[in-house]
Amino acid sequence: MKFDTARLSALIDAAKGARLADLCIRNCRLVNVFSGKVEKADLAVFDSLFLGWGEYEALETIDAGGMYVSPAFIDGHIHIESSLLSPAGFCAAVLPWGTGAVVADPHEIANVLGIQGIKYFLECARGLPLDIFFNLPSCVPASHLETSGARLQAADLESLIPDEHILGLAEMMNFPGVLFADPEVTDKLLLFQDGIIDGHCPGLGGRDLNAYVAAMIRSDHECTTSAEAEQKLARGMAVMIREGSQSKDLKNLIGIVNDQTWPHCMLVSDDVHPDDLITRGHMNAIVNRAMQFGLEPVRAITLATWTAANHFRLPRLGAIAPGYFADFSISPTLNPWNPVRVFKRGVEVAREGKLLANQSSWPSPVTPESPMRISRIGSDDLLVPARPGKIRVIDVLEGTLLTEKSLMEPKIGNGYVVSDPERDILKIAVFNRYIEGRPPAIGFVRGMGLKRGALATSIAHDSHNVIAIGVSDSDIIAAVSALRKSGGGMAAAGPDGKVEFLPLPIAGLMSPGSAPEISERLNRLKKLAMALGTTLANPFMAMSFLALPVIPELKLTDLGLVEVSRFVHVPLFEE
Numbered sequence: 001m002k003f004d005t006a007r008l009s010a011l012i013d014a015a016k017g018a019r020l021a022d023l024c025i026r027n028c029r030l031v032n033v034f035s036g037k038v039e040k041a042d043l044a045v046f047d048s049l050f051l052g053w054g055e056y057e058a059l060e061t062i063d064a065g066g067m068y069v070s071p072a073f074i075d076g077h078i079h080i081e082s083s084l085l086s087p088a089g090f091c092a093a094v095l096p097w098g099t100g101a102v103v104a105d106p107h108e109i110a111n112v113l114g115i116q117g118i119k120y121f122l123e124c125a126r127g128l129p130l131d132i133f134f135n136l137p138s139c140v141p142a143s144h145l146e147t148s149g150a151r152l153q154a155a156d157l158e159s160l161i162p163d164e165h166i167l168g169l170a171e172m173m174n175f176p177g178v179l180f181a182d183p184e185v186t187d188k189l190l191l192f193q194d195g196i197i198d199g200h201c202p203g204l205g206g207r208d209l210n211a212y213v214a215a216m217i218r219s220d221h222e223c224t225t226s227a228e229a230e231q232k233l234a235r236g237m238a239v240m241i242r243e244g245s246q247s248k249d250l251k252n253l254i255g256i257v258n259d260q261t262w263p264h265c266m267l268v269s270d271d272v273h274p275d276d277l278i279t280r281g282h283m284n285a286i287v288n289r290a291m292q293f294g295l296e297p298v299r300a301i302t303l304a305t306w307t308a309a310n311h312f313r314l315p316r317l318g319a320i321a322p323g324y325f326a327d328f329s330i331s332p333t334l335n336p337w338n339p340v341r342v343f344k345r346g347v348e349v350a351r352e353g354k355l356l357a358n359q360s361s362w363p364s365p366v367t368p369e370s371p372m373r374i375s376r377i378g379s380d381d382l383l384v385p386a387r388p389g390k391i392r393v394i395d396v397l398e399g400t401l402l403t404e405k406s407l408m409e410p411k412i413g414n415g416y417v418v419s420d421p422e423r424d425i426l427k428i429a430v431f432n433r434y435i436e437g438r439p440p441a442i443g444f445v446r447g448m449g450l451k452r453g454a455l456a457t458s459i460a461h462d463s464h465n466v467i468a469i470g471v472s473d474s475d476i477i478a479a480v481s482a483l484r485k486s487g488g489g490m491a492a493a494g495p496d497g498k499v500e501f502l503p504l505p506i507a508g509l510m511s512p513g514s515a516p517e518i519s520e521r522l523n524r525l526k527k528l529a530m531a532l533g534t535t536l537a538n539p540f541m542a543m544s545f546l547a548l549p550v551i552p553e554l555k556l557t558d559l560g561l562v563e564v565s566r567f568v569h570v571p572l573f574e575e
Contacts, residue, residue: 007047014046015322021046021058023346028064028330033071033306033319036298038334043069045326048345052322068334070301071319072100072327072344073283075269076308077171077198077221077240080121080132081108081509082271082459082541084502084518087124087132088362093274093515095130095357096350097281098329098339102130103312105170105198107137111463112507113368114140114150118160123365125165129344129357131327133312135170135198136160138188141463142173145549145569146557148463149371149434154187161191167312168196171221173462173550175201176567178212189215196312202402202551205231213237219311221268222551224249224400229256238264238311241303243286245273246541248399250286254293262299266307273541275519275526284329288336297335370487370508372458373436374466377480381439382429382473384417386410390574391417392561393425394546394554396447398536401545405554405563406446407574417444417572419471421451421533429476430547431466432558433458433488433508443556443572445469445546451533452495454479457540458488458508460547465558467547471495483508490540492528500528 003011013019021044029038030053041053080090080102094102109117118136125132136157141148160166169192172178177185189197193216201212202222213235221240223229229239233256241257243250247270257265267286276285283304290300309318316325326346329339342350349357395404411420419426428445432438448455454470456479466483470476470493479493482501488508493499502521504511511518522540529539536542549555549562556562560569 011047011049015051017054017056021051021056023060023062023326024056024058025062025064025069027066028069029066030320031068031070031298031301031334033298033302034321036302038068038298043320045346048326049316050320050322050324050326064330067340068331069320069328070098070331070337071305071324072329072342073098073287073304074308074318075099075102075283076266076311077242077268077270078102078104079108079271080104080106081507082273083277084274084504084510084522085515086506086510086512087121088128088359088364089512089514089518091128091130091132091362092355092359093277094282095342095344096339096353096355097284098337098342099282100131100327100344101133101314101317103133103135103167103308105135105137107140107170107462108464108509109507110137110140110150110152111142111148112150112371112509114152115156115160116368117507120365120368122163122165124363127361127363129349131317132165133167133314134165135168135196136166137170139173139462139550143549143567145562145567146463146547146559147432147434147465153184154191157188158191168192169198171198171200172217173200175204175212178215178217179208199237200550203228209235221270223253224402225252226256229253233261233264238266240266240268242268242270243289244270245276245538246271246399246545247401250289251293254290254295257295257299257303262303263307263310265303266311267300267304271541273522273538274515275522277515278519284337284339291335301337367506367512370505372433372484372487372508374431374433374480374484375436377431377477377484379473379477382427382442382476384442384572386412386415386417387573391444391572392554392570392574394428394443394445394556396445396536396542396546398542401548401551403546403551403553403555408444408446410444421471424449426450426469426471427473427476428467428469428546428556430460430556430558431468431480433465438558441556441558441560443561447536448539448543449533449535453532454493455491455529455539455543456480456483456493457490457544458483458504459490459540459544461545462548463557464508465547467543469543490522490525492525492532494528494532500525
């Protein structure tokens with residue numbers, strides 16, 4: 001926001017009380033993230049900014065009746081694509097919960113559509129009543145162990161830097177590339193060496209962590225234990241405490257927040273599904289959960305407002321103070337935080353959970369075509385000839401992106417390795433959707449719980465090929481065929497041949513529909529998945545991360561099984 005002389009003079013006059021404020025919130029209790037206190041005050045707004053508090057006359061007055069006023073929440077790390085919603089749909093879903101800004105990493109759509117996908121997101125973000133900032137994706141593809149729809153190098157990213165929505169470089173997932181000073185990686189690090197570089201280094205410690213941080217990477221959202229988080233805090237990294245739909249690290253990490261460390265901690269969601277946005281909320285839900293785990297309320301709110309604004313150098317966001325944007329929500333209680341009125345730039349945009357903003361004026365750029373080049377799905381492609389020895393099996397863990405690995409005796413049928421639902425060992429397949437004619441990669445997974453049928457999705461982090469898990473090959477083919485014909489989405493196939501399908505026409509990742517619409521269809525899919533036997537709360541989200549070769553321990557990409565700790569492909573059968 002730039003001021004000219006006249007505008008700045010008017011602001012100063014209004015702050016002094018020499019001219020009318022636009023809005024005064026009387027009889028409120030404001031959450032002051034600087035003093036760490038709740039203060040009774042009358043709060044004044046002028047020209048989209050807070051004037052401060054005190055005795056002000058205004059054109060409009062609201063009596064808060066002793067309710068609490070908090071700065072609008074900021075999500076410091078999220079992938080909008082994982083909400084299954086377009087940026088506009090996401091905005092409509094989170095504004096009523098008191099979210100005023102997010103820092104998004106568009107590497108999901110970038111892995112599918114490249115620069116075109118990022119530009120599409122930038123156009124979608126313009127003019128929304130939600131500040132959507134972007135860190136440019138650092139790893140497209142995430143590694144050499146998979147095939148994505150695009151490849152972005154430093155020169156590609158440099159062309160986007162002048163955009164006002166760009167803050168820095170997003171999570172550097174290729175930590176081996178950093179440690180070995182891979183030229184493509186270092187080119188990107190050098191491009192943003194004076195800016196913001198976010199990290200992604202699960203389990204990294206000791207001298208390797210020193211080397212990673214020395215490359216000016218200053219945050220991490222992959223900590224799952226206090227010991228890991230404390231190592232990273234001690235080396236100057238900001239710790240993003242994640243509590244999303246799949247990864248729930250808040251309970252394990254809340255103990256790291258104390259009087260010394262809190263300025264270097266923030267609450268983030270990373271990935272959140274539309275049904276959770278509808279039923280639980282967004283950052284308000286994470287704040288409330290932090291308070292349930294014992295974090296003092298003002299500090300919990302601070303970790304969802306000012307610490308993110310400070311880390312990302314957003315000087316007018318994240319606080320209620322003179323000269324800050326008048327982005328705030330009002331709640332009848334401090335704990336829990338239940339936003340009943342939400343304001344953006346001093347204008348009310350939501351009330352009692354209902355959006356007031358006029359969506360007809362929001363941007364709606366043309367949607368790029370979603371690539372889907374799976375030319376055929378033959379039963380022969382899914383066959384795994386039996387061999388002597390045990391097979392490597394991916395073990396799914398509830399509530400985390402981490403997996404484990406097991407060596408299991410395979411079940412053999414007619415000379416082939418087949419699914420074994422009695423032991424919960426199911427066939428998993430990843431189909432390349434960018435190169436026509438590629439056969440799928442096949443593996444086996446334990447922990448999904450399916451007793452019949454199959455699940456498939458074109459959301460398969462980070463390259464977003466098509467991933468499927470099923471009890472029989474015919475069920476897998478039925479589920480994948482539904483995605484192939486539509487350009488992408490989620491599907492559940494029953495043994496009766498019936499397929500429940502959620503189309504995601506935006507890059508095979510998102511829908512232009514509203515959060516309630518998508519949530520309702522997603523819940524139908526989840527119910528069918530439960531009827532098929534799954535024991536996971538979010539089976540599609542859990543499945544989507546089984547192709548991510550930068551999160552330990554065993555994953556499956558379109559190129560085969562990956563042992564992440566060694567960053568190499570490994571055969572299905574133990575050698």
